[in-house]
Amino acid sequence: MELTKFVDELPTIPTLKPNAILNGVPYYEVTMLQCHQQLHRDLPPTTIWGYNGMYPGPTIEAFSHQLIRVCWKNQLPTKHFLPVDKTVHGAEPPNPEVRTVVHLHGGATPDYSDGYPEAWFTNDFQQVGPYFVTKTYDYPNLQPSTALWYHDHAVGITRLNIYAGLSGFYLIRDTQEQMLNLPRGNYEVPLLVQDRSFNEDGSLYYPCEPEEPVEGVCPSVVPEFFGDTILVNGKVWPYLDVEPRRYRFRLLNASNSRFYNFSLSSNQFFYQIGSDQGLLEQPVMTKEILLGPAERADIIVDFSTQFGNTITLQNSAPSPFPGGDPPNPETTGLILQIRVIRPLCSLDQSTIPYYLTYMPTLSENLASKNRLLSLDMAKDAYGREIHLLDNKRWADPITECPKLGTYEVWSFINTTEDAHPIHIHLVRFQVLDRQPYNVDVYQQTDEIVTTGSKIPPPLNERGWKDTVIANPGEITRVIFAVGPFSGLYVWHCHILEHEDHEMMLPYIVIK
Ligand code: C2O
Missing domain, CATH: 2.60.40.420 (Cupredoxins -  blue copper proteins)
Incomplete structure (x- = not known):
């Protein structure tokens, strides 16, 4: 299926609001739901699984060293809409076909809240896995500002649950970061990048078996998966209109198997200011950034001299990585179109600091x-x-x-x-x-x-x-x-x- 590129606006992911503050601790409830969402202008609504019914899930924002609690609930159907291989470990009967458990990727989290793969639970907690401990998770956020992400981690079907839509951002803030005068508010944009394929009817396509089918196993897990379209924040090849100023992008590769080597078609330098777990000591000037699945990069791009230009965020990483085919320059080589066409609505007073944070070297x-x-x-x-x-x-x-x-x-x-x-x-x-x-x-x-x-x-x-x-x-x-x-x-x-x-x-x- 040919989908026209850059016809949908990049979705802004809403930030989750606490349901209550209990004894000074923000308390959230998040429910996994099956929903329909339009992932491209020309696609009929696609069945997805989303946290609070949204793909990607709402962004959780926490402050460093401020404990928060999240009650994760599952209201999903008992049958998966993607092909489940029941021969892989943890997916065998009598284990229920649909299991979920949530992991905060990169979080320094006590083990009972870490989303151990066998701590799964089903719809309404009707069944729970052997390592299930608690419905409500504690996130003490004992770490500096950074972009983490939460996603499903159920043993044997993590690839399918994340593919169905179960992932979202989790941003940690701290005073160090706030003092740096980085681009913020509308000028800080999280980008969750995933590849997907679609059936003609707009449903998500995930293979039932490898190219060479396996005797006696169908569906069968595949050795890796590469989709033929790229989605950012849940839209296929979206566009983003920006002002001629500095922007901070929080890049996350949330794909199943695909690596990305990100660059800008304007061939311009940008600045990487952070990696998975927070700020670097100093910004690194670069023209490309390689991210494997689950890696993050915190970057600042300066569009101040680009007014009127259209810039594409592109990908040059082969799949599989590193020995596979290069991406198709018309499809998987393209990620996001950035149009520098908005008038500057205020003077850009953000900075790219020379020094970001103290980084000890572990010997x-x-x-x-x-x-x-x-x-x-x-x-x-x-x-x-x-x-x-x-x-x-x-x-x-x-x-x-x-x-x-x-x-x-x-x-x-x-x-x-x-x-x-x-x-x-x-x-x-x-x-x-x-x-x-x-x-x-x-x-x-x-x-x-x-x-x-x-x-x-x-x-x-x-x-x-x-x-x-x-x-x-x-x-x-x-x-x-x-x-x-x-x-x-x-x-x-x-x-x-x-x-x-x-x-x-x-x-x-x-x-
Ligand atoms: Cu064990 Cu991103 O997860």
């Missing part, structure tokens, strides 16, 4: 443990190729039990052909380096023979992160303080088709 000498963790390929019981973390599966005994308050280095040894965006719940980390090594020798002998020197992270990765791209043929090392809570968490590849199909493991922070 690897701090670490009491260095975990070598391979990213591998294997086959499941049906002969399907799967990706694993450290050759283990979800149901295997838990092996990673870091101690609260210590530092650890985790080294991701990627033996596969794909880049994997690896996300660790609870913690924020720094990227130490990436180093090429000999994959064949490693696979035959378990010995690490490096083939080049350690490459320090690029400037825009020298801040706090929660998701890191582990490239094929490289060892990617991250360091973090274990905490701030103990308990049961997970780490996983954020390609949702990988995560749902065994590329996710629990880990325990012990006291």
Whole structure:
């Protein structure tokens, strides 16, 4: 289906209002609902699942160190409208077909509120998973200002629930950020970027099985998914009219599998001021930004010299990444049209500060443990190729039990052909380096023979992160303080088709 580009205005995502303030704590209720939403001018309304019936969900805004509580409710149908594979772990009968649980991605959250994949619940809490603890989640927001996102995390069907629409922004503010005089209000624009495909009737298309069908399994999980249209804030290829001034964009790659290498058709420089977990020490001037699934970038673009021009936010990342086909310059290479046609309605007094925030450098000498963790390929019981973390599966005994308050280095040894965006719940980390090594020798002998020197992270990765791209043929090392809570968490590849199909493991922070 050919959809005309840039005919719908970029939706502004509303901010969620608390239902009450209880003992000084903002309390919210959010209900997951099945609804219809028009995703493009020429499409009939599409069935979606949305938080409060909206796709994307309403933006939650919190203040650093101010606790908020959210009661997440499920009023969804008991049958999924996307193809559920009941052979993947956690999706087998008698588990209910539709399960939900909400994870605040990047949140330093106590484990009972972290959205453990088996803490799921169904419509009206009629059934709950084995790890379900509470209906109301606590978010203490013990972290600096940044753009987090909340999304579904139910074991075995996360890819389908997020694809159906279950994701939204969660912004943390603090005084540091407020003092910086960054573009704000109408000049700060969150951009939630996802790829989707549609059937002729306007319904969301998600494949029933891989290109080469699997004997005896239908529907079957696919190894990855790439849609042929790009949506921003829930509209296909929207446009945004701007004034000739500075804008702050909060970029989020909320796609299932697609990586984006963002750039502007005006070929102009812009400034990255923050990464996943908050501000960088200094802005980084760049013409392109690569984001794997779940990664975020906080950028400032200056349109002051562009009045009258039309600029396209575009994508050049291949799919799969890095070895796949380049995006189609007419479709998946295009994201958002920005038209600099609004008159300047006031003088732009925002700044791009030279210095943003203090960024300590964690030295690897701090670490009491260095975990070598391979990213591998294997086959499941049906002969399907799967990706694993450290050759283990979800149901295997838990092996990673870091101690609260210590530092650890985790080294991701990627033996596969794909880049994997690896996300660790609870913690924020720094990227130490990436180093090429000999994959064949490693696979035959378990010995690490490096083939080049350690490459320090690029400037825009020298801040706090929660998701890191582990490239094929490289060892990617991250360091973090274990905490701030103990308990049961997970780490996983954020390609949702990988995560749902065994590329996710629990880990325990012990006291
Ligand atoms: Cu964005 Cu475990 O998730």
